[in-house]
Amino acid sequence: MRLFSEHCKWKKTLFRDFEMTNNQPAVETNFLSENDNGELVSVVVPTFKEAENVPLIVRKIHKVLTESQIPHEIILVDDDSQDGSVEEVEKLQQGGFPAFMIVRKGSRDLSLAVIEGFNRAKGSVLVCMDADLSHPADVIPELVSCIKQDEADFAIGSRYVEGASIEAGWSVFRHLNSKISKSLALPFSNAKDPMSGFFALKKETFLNSAYLNPVGYKIGLELIVKCGCKNIKEIPIFFSDRKYGSSKLSFQEQLKYIQHIKRLFDYKYGDLAKFFQFCIVGATGAVVDLSSYNIFMSFMPIEIARIIAIIIAMTWNFEMNRRFTFSYGKHRHWLKQYFGFVCCCSIGAVVNWSVSMSLSRNFEFWSEQLTLAAAAGILCGTVFNFLLNRFWVYKKKD
Numbered sequence: 450m451r452l453f454s455e456h457c458k459w460k461k462t463l464f465r466d467f468e469m470t471n472n473q474p475a476v477e478t479n480f481l482s483e484n485d486n487g488e489l490v491s492v493v494v495p496t497f498k499e500a501e502n503v504p505l506i507v508r509k510i511h512k513v514l515t516e517s518q519i520p521h522e523i524i525l526v527d528d529d530s531q532d533g534s535v536e537e538v539e540k541l542q543q544g545g546f547p548a549f550m551i552v553r554k555g556s557r558d559l560s561l562a563v564i565e566g567f568n569r570a571k572g573s574v575l576v577c578m579d580a581d582l583s584h585p586a587d588v589i590p591e592l593v594s595c596i597k598q599d600e601a602d603f604a605i606g607s608r609y610v611e612g613a614s615i616e617a618g619w620s621v622f623r624h625l626n627s628k629i630s631k632s633l634a635l636p637f638s639n640a641k642d643p644m645s646g647f648f649a650l651k652k653e654t655f656l657n658s659a660y661l662n663p664v665g666y667k668i669g670l671e672l673i674v675k676c677g678c679k680n681i682k683e684i685p686i687f688f689s690d691r692k693y694g695s696s697k698l699s700f701q702e703q704l705k706y707i708q709h710i711k712r713l714f715d716y717k718y719g720d721l722a723k724f725f726q727f728c729i730v731g732a733t734g735a736v737v738d739l740s741s742y743n744i745f746m747s748f749m750p751i752e753i754a755r756i757i758a759i760i761i762a763m764t765w766n767f768e769m770n771r772r773f774t775f776s777y778g779k780h781r782h783w784l785k786q787y788f789g790f791v792c793c794c795s796i797g798a799v800v801n802w803s804v805s806m807s808l809s810r811n812f813e814f815w816s817e818q819l820t821l822a823a824a825a826g827i828l829c830g831t832v833f834n835f836l837l838n839r840f841w842v843y844k845k846k847d
C-alpha cells in the first residue's frame with residue numbers, strides 16, 4: 450500500500466476555482482494527487498454559521514486521519530453563512546490542510562448540502578459529520594474500516610448502542626424529540642440511531658442510490674432507504690454538546706422531518722402508502738363531518754345541517770388529499786378537480802351501498818351480520834374511491 454506521505458503530494462499552488470454549483474459559485478482548492486488508488490476518504494461537513502468551529506473540526510479530522518495514515522479530503526459545504534467561514538478555510542488551505550469549501554446559495558438545506566458534497570467528493574469512501582464537534586472524529590477510522598472491509602454497507606456513529614453515551618444536560622424535550630423521531634423511522638430501518646448525522650458509506654453505494662429528494666435534516670435515513678442499505682453497523686460514540694455557535698435545529702425542521710417521512714413512505718410502500726394516507730384523511734373527514742353537524746344542528750333543521758356538514762367534510766377531504774396524499778396532482782384546475790372528487794365520492798357511495806345491500810339480501814351469514822355487511826360495503830367503497838382518485842382525479846402529470 451502506498452504510504453500516506455506519498456499520497457500527500459497535493460499541489461502546492463493553491464488557487465481559487467470559481468465553479469458553478471446549483472448556479473452559484475463555490476470556492477475550491479485542488480490539492481489532490483492525480484491518482485489516489487481508491488484509498489482516498491472524503492469527509493463531508495455541512496456548515497451553517499460555524500466560523501468558530503470550522504478550524505477546530507478541520508484540524509481534528511486531519512490529525513486523526515493523518516495519524517491513521519488514511520488519505521483524505523475535507524469538504525465543507527456551507528449555505529452562504531457569510532460569517533467568515535470561507536476566510537477560515539482559506540487560512541487552513543494556506544496552512545496545508547486538505548480542506549475546501551463549497552458555498553451554496555439560495556434556500557438552505559442540510560441534506561442537499563451533504564448530497565452536494567458527496568457528489569463532488571473524489572474519495573471511494575464518504576463520511577458525513579457535523580461541524581460543531583458533537584461527533585468524535587476519533588471514530589472516523591473505525592467507520593471507514595467497516596466500509597472498506599465490507600463489514601457493512603452503511604456505518605453509523607451511534608448514540609444509542611451499548612457503549613455509547615450522550616453528554617449530560619439534554620432536556621426532557623430533546624430526549625422526547627429524539628425518541629419520537631426514532632420511532633417514526635422504524636418502518637425504514639432497524640438501526641438504533643438512523644437519525645445520526647455521523648456515518649460512512651462507499652461512494653459507489655451513494656452513486657447507486659435511487660432518486661434522492663430529502664427535506665431537512667435526516668440525510669442518513671434517506672441514504673439508508675434510497676441506497677437500499679441492509680447491512681448496517683453501528684459504532685458507539687460519545688455525543689457531546691456544541692461549545693461554539695448555536696443549534697440550527699428549529700421547530701420548522703421537525704415539521705420538515707414529517708414531510709420527509711411521508712416521502713419515504715411513498716417511496717417504499719408506493720400505492721399502499723397512498724391508500725393509508727387516503728384513509729387517514731377520510732378519518733379526519735369523519736371528525737370534521739360530525740363536528741360541523743353538531744354545530745349546525747343547534748340552529749337549523751337537521752336535514753339541512755346534515756347536507757352542509759357533508760359538503761364541508763367532502764371539501765376538507767378533497768383539499769387534504771390535494772395537499773398531502775396526492776400532492777403531485779396539484780397542477781390540475783381546482784374546480785374541475787373538485788367536481789371530479791365529488792363525482793368519485795358519489796360513485797364510491799353507490800358501490801358502498803350496493804355491496805352491503807347485495808351481501809345482506811343474498812347471503813344468510815351476512816343477513817344476520819348487517820353491521821359487518823355495511824363495513825364490507827365501506828371497505829369496497831373506499832378502495833373504489835381511492836382507485837378513481839388515484840388514477841383519474843389526481844392523476845400524475847404525463
Ligand SMILES: Nc1nc2c(ncn2[C@@H]2O[C@H](COP(=O)(O)OP(=O)(O)OP(=O)(O)O)[C@@H](O)[C@H]2O)c(=O)[nH]1
Nearest residue numbers: 495496497526528557558559562579580696697698
Ligand atoms: N450547509 C448547511 N449546514 C447546516 C444547515 N443547518 C445545519 N447545518 C450544519 O449541520 C450540522 C448539524 O446542525 P446542528 O445545528 O448542530 O443540529 P443538530 O446537531 O441536530 O442539533 P444540536 O445538537 O442542537 O446542535 C452542523 O454542522 C450545522 O452547521 C443548513 O441549512 N445548511
Ligand SMILES: [Mg+2]
Nearest residue numbers: 579581583691
Ligand atoms: Mg449539532
